[in-house]
Amino acid sequence: MTDRPKNRLLRPETLTALGIVAVAAGFLIPTSELPPISALLPAAMLIGLIALSVALLVMDQRKAAKGDAAAPMTQSPKRVLGAFGLILGYALATDFIGFYVSTAVTIPLVAFAFGYRNPLGLLIATVIVVGTIWAIFDFGMSQDFPTGRLWKD
Amino acid sequence: MLNIFKKAAIAGALTLAAGAAMAQGYPEKPIEVIVGYSAGGGTDVMARTTMPFIEKYLGDxxxxxxxxxxxxxxxxxxxxxxxxxxxxYTLGTFNLPGMMARTLDREAGYDRDSFTYLANVVNDPNVIVSAKGSGIESMDDLVAAAKEAPFAVTVGMSSLGGDDHFLLIKLQKMTETDFTIVPFKGSAPARTAVMGGHVAVGIFNVSEIAKFQGELNVLGVAQPERSDFAPEVPTFAEQGFDLVNGSMRGVVAPAGLPEDVAAKLRDAFEKAAQDPEFLEAMAATANPVSVVTGDEFRALTDGLYDLAEETWNTTPWN
Amino acid sequence: MYADLLHALPNVFAFANFAAVIIGVIAGIVVGAMPGLSATMAISVLVPFTFGLEPLVALGLMAGIYNGAMYGGAIPAVLLRIPGTPAAVATTFDGYPMAQKGKGGLALQVAVVSSSLGGIASAFALMLLAPPLSKVTLLFGPSEVFWVAVFGLASIIFLLGGNPVKGLISACFGVFVSVVGSDPIYGNDRFTFGQLEMLDGIHIVILLVGLYALPPVIDLLETPLKTGVNSSNLGTEPIWKALPRMKYWKTWIRGSLIGIWIGILPGAGGSMAAFMSYNEARRSSKTPDTWGEGEPEGVAAAEVANNADTASALIPALTLGIPGTAVAAVMLGGLLVHGLQPGPMLFRENPDVVFGFMWQFLFGAILLVLLGGSLATNSFARLLNLPRPLLGSVIIVLMLIGVYSIHGRMFDVYLMLGFGAIGWVMDKLKFPLPPVVLGLILGGFAEENLRLALRIGRGDPAVLFQNTTSLILVALTIAVIVGPSLKKRFLDGRKTAE
Structure with a gap:
């Protein structure tokens, strides 16, 4: 508790409120270029967001002044960041390398990385999921998934 | 009409002779037609109804x-x-005047010269309608009401910068009247608003009101001859208004398509246009067919572009 | 007309036509139950495929999918707090707490029975009352529809959760997202940053999958456990034993009427019906405090209403060409493919197909209890028994497919991931999500209709109060906003008098 003054601005709610104010203020710039009638509703919402976030900020800082500790967002930030990273990686891989390859790699990779390590189970799950998707979407409905931008010319 | 086909056929035959060698193998693999709308939309149905006939006439x-x-x-x-x-191997559906108007009201990644014009397939003329019991039963009623109180007559339509809008602009100029435009999101809500009496009149395409003729007064059709979709409705010309306008849907290819391939495709469209089975299928899906190919299609596009540009320059809509 | 209805019946029982409904219902439940996949997406993938099918086979599939998906969405809503479809958001309010208390089985049974009843009521409305109800739709012009949207937005008050400031931030965020895209009147770009993909606005499924499905997936991966979600103890008992104890007649009738009414109004759709039914049921409940903590009646209220607008949404779609929900909009495309052009003539020109389609809706709703009650529910509950990391990775794949398939583009997937990151922060800091959903659905809708109404009135706001329908809606809105506090005052006053 010695470093409380430094931590007060790093409370998750305070950070979020500051973030909303910054982003909403940023959006006000393109809003100002719209014709007045088009700008009315978005401007009202952005100003509302800024005002409400300031209220949230004040409330959170009062709590901080009272000495309430803020609950951390997560117990294991590494796992959360890892999960987000893998999901983003999967989307990028689908886009650039192709859907089926990426999916066949991602399912076992994610499950393995997060604690499910049974090789047979991984194999069966991957085959079932990819196979079913192919059978229904590609074979049954002729629905195309991305084939990968890298391979296009 | 027959003349058009003859000319095109001769032109087609000439180019075919010139480049027969290249076209012989075409198509060697599946041709993709890109539709810029969801499956089940008007343009999509046009494409999916037309393409089996194009396959048939391309043969092989x-x-x-x-x-x-x-x-x-x-x-x-x-x-x-x-x-x-x-x-x-990549073709696409092309809507007029929308595709041209969009090059004016926003930055577009294409222009008139980006395409090889194959065939316009559908020409859906505009109509002006009013609710039953609204007191507006003819074009004269409409013009009289607008003259009596400028801007008092509300006009529902599917959007600004579309064919509906251009028809109204033409009408306003011609009769020196002013209307209040109410642009809905799409023609169905606009049509409902006319039926419910929330707006005085509406501008649509004939296919959109063909099934609603019992519920609406149709004041006129904006094409030279009466439409098969509403044979009882007089044309605007019959009532002394020189108004011809509508929305069109066709098929284009990227610019620079080898002339023999283009000719082969145009030929297939022309043959399909003569196929009674094709005409029947198109009528069932609310698509008034009027096939023009090649240079005439390009001329059509140029004409609509000029109209849109003139309108945009005098009365921009956003 | 009723003779046409009977005439169409035998054909519905032709093998292929009936099988289509059964397959549709099962497929619908599966699609609805898969987090990330939605009915809108399933039917839009199906439409091009139906070009080659007989009309009643194609329509039977669609009717079945629509009915099935509206219930299927409840399965992950109850078990994982991920609404399987947009309309199942309100089902999470009480369904998930029930599952946590070991009553997930009961929650699903209440859901399937309520869904089925709502679907049946809606099918009857479509079959018997389509022409008069379409006249009701005609009463709603831009100013009336604007008030409907305001009425719906007013119900956000009840969804704000414990911290009203956070609730309002959520609502403002939702409304702001709804204005992205081209301006509803002029068509100029708002916040699209030059991306053509943003011009049509942000599809509700993209936002919903991001906000609702991604945070639970992160949770599944975050907790270092190898076991499955605890669904082995669903507390399931045979449905015939549970059935007599479900006495929610008032809620069912109220929810059905709300669902049918929302369905015939253009634009708002299933989620609004479920929210409103849930609010009304809670307001009239004797124990409103137990709601949100696992009240089975809350599940009943949400599920009956989101199925009750399925068939009724087709009333304006078939008679006027204006779909009442996003799913009905896609189905309209499926009808056009088969040469069925909406309009008053439709019923006269193609009676066998149109009335057959209505029967298929009714049978789809009835089949829902049989197929959803036993088969599907139990097998899905098993699926959720998968080890957490595996379940998480499968849901990630489904999310990508579901979002990609709506328009066939990766752009939407990236957008969804962005909303997912926002949703994760909101979830952790206890910002309520329902106001975002309602704000997105109704914000832009209210704006569009207000501006149309003002154009019709040439800028004079008096146009908004010019007829009875508008005034009734204004009164209802005021009642919803000030009603609870008046009631409280009245009760307090009585107490002090005593």
């Missing part, structure tokens, strides 16, 4: 696959077509 087991790339009023799809290889 030609196969055509329709691919939907919906979004931004068809712009995503047509931009993709404009940027594709002109090898005859």
């Amino acid at each position: 087991g030609a196969s055509i696959v329709v691919k939907n790339m919906p979004g931004a009023s068809g712009q995503i799809g047509i931009t993709e077509v404009a940027g594709s290889d002109p090898d005859g």
